[in-house]
Amino acid sequence: MIGSKLRELMVAIRGGAPRALVVTLPYPLGPGAKVPEGFRGKVEIDVSKCIGCSGCANVCPSRCIIPEDTSQLWRRMTIFRERCTYCARCQEVCQENAVTLTMEFELSTDNPGDLTDTWEVFMATCSRCGRCFKPKTVLDKMMETGYKPPMEKRYGAVATLSVK
Amino acid sequence: MNRVLGDSANAYDEVKVMVGWFRGLCEKAFKRALWVFHANTGACNGCDIEVINVLTPYYDAERFGIRLVGSPRHADVIIITGPITRQSGPALERLIEAVPSPKLIIAVGSCPTGGNIWFDSYATHGGLAKFLSDRGIDIPVFYVPGCPPRPEAILYGVALALGLVDKKVAPKRLKQELLPPRKSS
Numbered sequence: 445m446i447g448s449k450l451r452e453l454m455v456a457i458r459g460g461a462p463r464a465l466v467v468t469l470p471y472p473l474g475p476g477a478k479v480p481e482g483f484r485g486k487v488e489i490d491v492s493k494c495i496g497c498s499g500c501a502n503v504c505p506s507r508c509i510i511p512e513d514t515s516q517l518w519r520r521m522t523i524f525r526e527r528c529t530y531c532a533r534c535q536e537v538c539q540e541n542a543v544t545l546t547m548e549f550e551l552s553t554d555n556p557g558d559l560t561d562t563w564e565v566f567m568a569t570c571s572r573c574g575r576c577f578k579p580k581t582v583l584d585k586m587m588e589t590g591y592k593p594p595m596e597k598r599y600g601a602v603a604t605l606s607v608k
Numbered sequence: 609m610n611r612v613l614g615d616s617a618n619a620y621d622e623v624k625v626m627v628g629w630f631r632g633l634c635e636k637a638f639k640r641a642l643w644v645f646h647a648n649t650g651a652c653n654g655c656d657i658e659v660i661n662v663l664t665p666y667y668d669a670e671r672f673g674i675r676l677v678g679s680p681r682h683a684d685v686i687i688i689t690g691p692i693t694r695q696s697g698p699a700l701e702r703l704i705e706a707v708p709s710p711k712l713i714i715a716v717g718s719c720p721t722g723g724n725i726w727f728d729s730y731a732t733h734g735g736l737a738k739f740l741s742d743r744g745i746d747i748p749v750f751y752v753p754g755c756p757p758r759p760e761a762i763l764y765g766v767a768l769a770l771g772l773v774d775k776k777v778a779p780k781r782l783k784q785e786l787l788p789p790r791k792s793s
Contacts, residue, residue: 561782
């Protein structure tokens with residue numbers, strides 16, 4: 445028994461004493477929190493990219509993201525991160541790449557309300573029926589990239605409905 | 609004999625001082641030695657494994673005085689994992705009563721924090737905050753979200769409970785900026 449302990453000690457010393465003898469991570473008091481590649485942490489949303497399509501809300505298994513139309517022009521999205529499963533389906537489904545799962549994991553809090561975010565998305569309204577159909581941001585992007593809806597002259601913005 | 613009788617009041621005072629000093633020393637030495645009782649309220653075992661990881665020499669929560677104990681009557685802190693199923697609800701209530709005050713709860717995982725995917729299920733109480741507020745229990749709770757949380761995240765939660773680190777999350781309210789009017793091309 446003593447022999448094995450001595451052998452263990454020799455291995456530890458040969459490994460580069462005295463640093464090898466310390467195995468404990470200095471983490472909360474010092475650095476050392478390494479996060480592996482592909483880790484799924486806190487969900488962050490780039491509000492400038494969000495078009496309010498609510499695709500993330502549809503696929504979320506724990507219904508973290510809840511869309512709500514506050515007015516005809518504004519859609520309010522709320523994310524309750526306290527019940528997030530970190531499955532990244534929202535990231536997968538977001539066409540505008542507005543949702544990312546960051547490497548951040550230090551989410552501890554004494555109040556679960558701290559994990560709730562709210563963001564409001566501007567929705568463009570159809571000139572004919574008056575309903576929200578697609579936010580202005582996407583339309584503007586298409587105008588910049590040179591896309592011209594063929595039916596725009598006749599029906600206003602309705603034509604962009606068929607465009608991805 | 610005379611001396612003893614004459615100074616009995618002083619001797620009593622001395623003892624009192626000694627006891628006070630000893631108590632002060634104990635309070636200083638054991639102020640933050642939190643003994644932990646681990647309660648699984650219907651968890652999938654993911655968080656339980658991470659809690660065990662935290663106690664290994666690599667993460668070593670014992671350097672903060674954290675020790676796992678076998679009885680709630682020895683404990684200062686309850687670590688709760690799981691979404692608090694209907695079956696485990698009454699048991700958890702009795703468990704919280706059994707822990708002597710002052711007590712603290714550390715809720716590990718998304719399940720006790722917000723109920724996870726079972727937050728509106730008939731079979732669970734939908735998270736610890738709801739469970740405690742329904743029963744009028746007022747105990748400070750520290751939540752560690754994650755499914756399961758990394759051992760570092762649990763360590764961070766423990767350090768937050770001990771006051772060693774600062775809270776990093778805060779609620780945000782954002783609104784999209786309106787773009788300038790479209791250029792006619």
